[in-house]
Amino acid sequence: TKETKLIDFNQCQQSSIENFIVNGNFPYESLEKFLVCFPKLCSLSINRLVRLNYLTEKDFNPIELKNLKSISFELHSIYFELLKALFKNFFKYIEILTISIYNDNGSNFFDGEQWEDLISTSIPKLRIFDFQHHYSGPMDHFLYACHSGDFRSEF
Template structure:
């Protein structure tokens, strides 16, 4: 399997417990996971894929019962250009750490967010893009939920993305 470049995994099982506690480098460049993967497994998974170019995970979720035992040292994913993720109950603070550690070179980021409205903070995204994703060309975010903050409406939130930064970088 040392020459495997493309890997697509599909499964129906709700809880997949994979331990990436040893650094086993893989040659995979395209990884597609069509199934549920605990968010806490993502860091170590990425550490095992130094040649990764394209990552797609259909359901990345917060699972309190699953914790990676040994966190591997981060690696630079200089080939990673395209990321597509659906995040369910994953706090923005936690995802932001992944962005800062692994997403510096990405050009395309497509996210579907379920329930966490903190992902709709345009200024926070602006700072992340400027300082941690400077190669980003396409940023596509889809938020699925209702806004719980009574002071803001979706219209108000969307207008945050109409600043000069967003207009100049369309």
């Protein structure tokens, strides 16, 4: 497989594209500059959002994306706090959210109270929330079963 690298959007001009699907690795650290290039997005799907830099936290500048209503992410090595930063800075108008988590980072996503707080404060227009967790081995299945009971918020 090819190594994922930062994508340079510095020369990108704003586009009128409304629906965008990334069918491959996309670096978390490049998302802000990508969104600046596509201010009219209505729907965004990234089938493998990955974090490249584990040593430093990325600070984002907020972007108003009022047309963006639907997001689908498959997360790899992205933890809840990192995802939370994305919603606070870019995705407060979304109505449909699909998130797929893989066994390498899923356990910190099972706290229903943190989701309730995120949704009520950062994405209050959310109508549909599709959360999927995928695991690959017997131990991952066991851990999933243990943690899934933590997701019992009534919001």
